[in-house]
Amino acid sequence: MTATPSQPYSPFVPCAQQAPRRTSAHPPTREPAHTPTHTPAHELAHPSVRTSVRTSVRMSAPAPLRARRALGLSRGVRDVLTLMTLPLLAALALPAAFAGGGTRRWFGGRSESQRAEAQAAKDAAAAAFYELDTAQRDLRISIETITAVDDSPAARRAVSDFEALGRRIDEASHQYITAVDAHDLDHDGLEASAAAQARSELTAAKDELGRVKGDLDRFEQGLGPLLGKAETQLARLAPSVERARQALLAASNALDGVRKSGLKADDLAARLAALGPELTKLNQGAGQHGVPETLERAERVSREAEAVRAEAERLPGRAAEIDHRLVSLRTRAQALTTRSGQVEPVLSELRRRFSAACWQDLQHVPEQAAENVRQAELKLKEAQAARDAQRWPDATSLLSTVRALLNHTDEAVSAAGDRLRRLNAVAKDPQQEIDRTRFAIRDAQRLAMAGRNTPDPRHARPLDDSVARLDRAIATLEGRHPDYWHFLTETEAVRQSVARVVSQIREERGGGV
Numbered sequence: 001m002t003a004t005p006s007q008p009y010s011p012f013v014p015c016a017q018q019a020p021r022r023t024s025a026h027p028p029t030r031e032p033a034h035t036p037t038h039t040p041a042h043e044l045a046h047p048s049v050r051t052s053v054r055t056s057v058r059m060s061a062p063a064p065l066r067a068r069r070a071l072g073l074s075r076g077v078r079d080v081l082t083l084m085t086l087p088l089l090a091a092l093a094l095p096a097a098f099a100g101g102g103t104r105r106w107f108g109g110r111s112e113s114q115r116a117e118a119q120a121a122k123d124a125a126a127a128a129f130y131e132l133d134t135a136q137r138d139l140r141i142s143i144e145t146i147t148a149v150d151d152s153p154a155a156r157r158a159v160s161d162f163e164a165l166g167r168r169i170d171e172a173s174h175q176y177i178t179a180v181d182a183h184d185l186d187h188d189g190l191e192a193s194a195a196a197q198a199r200s201e202l203t204a205a206k207d208e209l210g211r212v213k214g215d216l217d218r219f220e221q222g223l224g225p226l227l228g229k230a231e232t233q234l235a236r237l238a239p240s241v242e243r244a245r246q247a248l249l250a251a252s253n254a255l256d257g258v259r260k261s262g263l264k265a266d267d268l269a270a271r272l273a274a275l276g277p278e279l280t281k282l283n284q285g286a287g288q289h290g291v292p293e294t295l296e297r298a299e300r301v302s303r304e305a306e307a308v309r310a311e312a313e314r315l316p317g318r319a320a321e322i323d324h325r326l327v328s329l330r331t332r333a334q335a336l337t338t339r340s341g342q343v344e345p346v347l348s349e350l351r352r353r354f355s356a357a358c359w360q361d362l363q364h365v366p367e368q369a370a371e372n373v374r375q376a377e378l379k380l381k382e383a384q385a386a387r388d389a390q391r392w393p394d395a396t397s398l399l400s401t402v403r404a405l406l407n408h409t410d411e412a413v414s415a416a417g418d419r420l421r422r423l424n425a426v427a428k429d430p431q432q433e434i435d436r437t438r439f440a441i442r443d444a445q446r447l448a449m450a451g452r453n454t455p456d457p458r459h460a461r462p463l464d465d466s467v468a469r470l471d472r473a474i475a476t477l478e479g480r481h482p483d484y485w486h487f488l489t490e491t492e493a494v495r496q497s498v499a500r501v502v503s504q505i506r507e508e509r510g511g512g513v
Contacts, residue, residue: 111190111191111192111195113192114192114195114196114199115185115190115195117195117196117199118183118185118195118196118198118199118202119185120199121198121199121202121203121206122180122185122198122202124202124203124206125176125179125180125202125203125205125206125209126180128176128206128209128210128213129173129176129209131209131213132169132172132173132209132212132213132216133173135213135216135217135220136166136169136216139162139216139219139220139223140162142220142223142227143158143159143162143223145227145230145231145234146158146159146223146226146227146230147159148230148234148290148291149229149230149233149234149291149292150226150229150230151292154226155226158223158226161219162219165212165215165216165219168212168215169212169216172205172208172209172211172212173209175204175205175208176202176205176206176208176209179198179201179202179204179205180202182198182201183195183197183198183201183202185198233291233292233295234291236295237291237294237295237298240294240295240298240299240302241282241294241298243298243302244279244282244297244298244299244301244302244305245279245282247301247302247305247306247309248272248275248279248301248305250305250306250309251272251305251306251308251309251312252272254308254309254312254313255268255269255272255308255312257312258312258315258316261316263315263316263319263390264390265312265315265390266390268308268311268312268315271304271308272305272308275301275304275305278297278300278301279301281294281297282294282297282298282301315392318392319387319390319392322383322387322392322395322396322399323387325399326380326383326384326387326399329376329380329399329402329403329406330377330380332406333373333376333377333380333402333406336369336372336373336406336409336410336413337370337373339369339410339413340365340366340369340370340373340409340413341366342413342417343362343365343366343369343413343416344366346416346417346419346420347359347362347363347365347366347416349420350362350416350419350420350423353423353427354423354427354481354484354485355481355482355483357483357485357486358419358423358483358484358485359419359485362415362416362419365412365413365415365416368409368412369409369412369413372405372406372408372409372412373405373406373409375405376402376405376406376409379398379399379401379402379405380398380399380402382398383395383398383399383402386398419485422488423484423485423488426484426487426488427484430474430477430484430487433487433488433491434470434474434491436491436495437470437491437494437495438470440494440495440498440499441463441466441467441470441494441498443502444459444463444498444501444502444505445463447502447505447506448460448463448501448505458504459501459504459505462497462498462500462501463498463501465497466494466497466498469490469493469494469497470490470491470494472490473486473487473490473491473494474487476490
């Protein structure tokens with residue numbers, strides 16, 4: 001925009017003949033002056049759209065000149081009339097150029113300077129408004145992330161604080177929009193005082209927007225732990241749900257493979273069918289059931305489906321193991337039936353050679369062995385029936401019972417033969433058992449006296465009692481029919497007592513060190 005009015009001749013040219021000639025008989029076409037447009041801030045679709053309409057105001061040619069050209073006056077007449085008009089135009093133009101008020105000065109002036117400063121303040125306020133709006137949008141996404149995952153008191157407090165900040169943001173935005181709507185900085189007649197007031201209000205709005213933006217930034221920094229936790233759970237959500245689906249698919253495939261091999265696995269099929277509703281809820285998504293609940297459900301489904309898959313894959317091997325145990329325990333029961341028949345000859349020899357105290361507790365071994373074997377064979381038949389019905393837990397439990405019965409029978413049958421062997425050995429040479437027991441006592445006594453002048457009474461007393469007990473056991477060997485079994489049990493008891501004293505001494509000295 002130029003501040004110099006368009007004149008056909010300059011008043012500072014001394015001679016009118018020096019003015020440039022017009023080559024056209026008609027005046028040049030002038031574009032109509034544009035009326036400045038102003039878009040209120042409240043009509044902006046987004047703070048980033050800041051419309052500042054700049055209008056170019058063009059000065060039109062003087063009306064007397066256009067009139068004269070239209071009448072087709074001669075060049076000479078036009079020149080004379082122009083010279084006569086110059087003093088009048090100068091008299092009219094000069095007071096207007098230097099007058100005060102809202103008139104815009106030529107070559108700029110205070111009004112234009114205030115307008116530029118106000119426009120700069122408006123641009124700065126718009127930038128602050130845009131930054132605050134962007135930060136609020138980003139922070140709202142963070143708050144929604146937290147509320148979708150976390151329902152703790154800290155999360156609820158963060159939501160209420162964000163709402164309070166939202167009210168402050170609305171107030172600051174209203175102040176900014178009001179300041180923008182109140183002043184049209186593109187108006188030609190804008191006065192310097194109005195431009196200064198606009199700059200002041202827009203600057204105040206920018207400062208308030210900046211303060212609220214600072215509070216919003218500090219609030220966002222405080223959300224770090226909550227947001228990190230929420231993002232971690234959201235990052236786990238999709239993989240967890242996918243793992244649950246894959247686990248269910250793997251369990252279903254494993255169950256199909258088991259059924260193809262001829263095994264029913266009805267219990268596993270029932271467990272897998274119970275997970276169907278859980279899969280439906282997983283497919284409905286966390287939006288309906290919540291992120292924490294969906295994560296927990298996905299992990300539970302994965303765990304249970306994995307257990308079903310593992311058991312289904314082990315089922316053929318488990319069936320083969322049960323078949324093997326059935327055959328092995330049946331063979332062992334038959335062998336124990338044969339061995340229990342040999343107990344009676346052993347008892348007959350014990351009765352003939354030793355006193356009643358040496359064999360009386362073995363008197364019922366043959367009958368007990370036969371009964372245990374019979375019970376074991378019955379349980380084996382029940383286990384076989386459970387195996388055929390593919391009731392795997394029942395078959396396993398019955399086989400464990402059979403094994404316990406056969407173990408007890410084996411120990412009783414072996415006890416009769418072991419008793420006869422030990423009694424024959426001590427009857428032939430009791431001194432070997434005596435020397436073995438005395439050596440244990442002397443070794444314990446040396447340990448009790450190590451590093452001491454007198455033994456500790458807690459150790460000496462049980463060792464002295466062991467010596468006396470051994471002497472009494474040796475005395476029972478005198479006579480025509482000694483009780484060798486009593487002698488063997490007494491020496492065994494003495495050695496156990498001595499072993500306890502030795503263990504006590506070593507523990508005390510080890511603790512002292």
